[in-house]
Amino acid sequence: MIIYAEYVFLENFIMNYFILSLTGKFAKFKSKRIKFIMASSLGALYAFVIFFPSLHFLFSVLMKIACSMLIIIVCFTPYHFKDFFRLMGIFYLVTLVFGGAGFALFYFNNFNGIISNGIFYIANISIKNIFISCGVAYILIQFSWGYIQDQLSREQILMDVSIEINTKKADLRGIVDTGNSLIDPISKYPVMIVEYNAIKDILPTEIKDILLDNKIFNLEQIITQLNGSSWVTRFRIIPYRALGTENGMLIGFKPDNVLIYNDKYYRDIKDIIVAIYNRNLSKTGDYRALLHPDIV
Secondary structure, eight states, rough: OOOOHHHHHHHHHHHHHHHHHHHHHTTTTOOOHHHHHHHHHHHHHGGGOOOOOGGGGGSHHHHHHHHHHHHHHHHOSSSSHHHHHHHHHHHHHHHHHHHHHHHHHTTTTTOEEEEEEEEESSSSSOOOOOOOOOOHHHHHHHHHHHHHHHHHHHHEEEEEEEEEOOOOOOEEEEEEOTTTTOBOOOOOOOEEEEHHHGGGGGGOOHHHHHHHOOSOOHHHHHHHTTTTTTGTTTTEEEEETTTTTEEEEEEEEEEEEEEEEEEEEEEEEOOOOEEEESSOOSOOOSSSSSEEEGGO
C-alpha cells in the first residue's frame, strides 16, 4: 500500500484545525488564526513519526500526552492552570467524538488502512470524506454539548438551603445566581434573595405586616412598627437596581445561620443577609432562592 506524505499531512492538518477550532469555541477561549495553523501543522507533523522507526519512542503514552499539551500551548497559550486543564479536557473530548465519527464513516465505506502505534492510517481517503466526517462530528457535538453543559451546570448550581432563626427553620431549593451581587450596605455581608411564601412561616407578625402593607417602604415608619421587637437588630433594607427599577428596596434580615448543601457540598454560613421577595423567582418552581455566588 502506498501512502503519500502530502495527503497524510493535509488530512491530519484539516482534522486538527477543526478539533482546535471547536475546542476554542466550547472553552470560550479565543486565539489568532496563525496559532491555529501552527498548532494544526504541529499535530500533522507528529503523524510522520511512523515513517521513522528510530523515533517510535515518541508514540509512548507520555509522549502523546506531551504532544497534546504542546499543541494546546501553541494554539491558545493559556496563562492559568485552570484554563490549561479545561482546554485539555475539551480537546480530548472533541477528539474522541471526531475520531468516532470518522471511523464510523470509513467503516461503512470501502477503505484500506493500517494501524501503527495506536494511529490509524487510511490510504484511500478523500478530502470529501474528511469534510463529511468533520460535519457529522460537528453536528453531534453541537446537539449534545448544550444538553451536557446544561445538565452539569444545573447539578452544580442548584443547592438545598435551610434558613434558621429563633429555633424555626425553612427548607427550600436555591440556585447560584452569578448576576446577584447584592451586598448589605451596613454589614457588607452577601445577600441571598428568597421568596416570601417559602419563609413566611418563620417570620414574625410585624415583618409580615410590613411586607403585606407596604409596597413603597418608609424607613421611619418601619422602625416605629418594629419598636420593642427583637427584630430591630436583625432588620435590613437592601437597595438594588434591576431592569426597569432604578432605586428598588428589599426588606431583609440576618438569620441565625444558613445551611447550603448538596451531595458533594456543605456549608454553614452565619455572615449572610436574607432579602425577601414578594413574587415567584422561578416560573417552574425549580428554585425559590437566588444565592450570592460568593457564599458557595
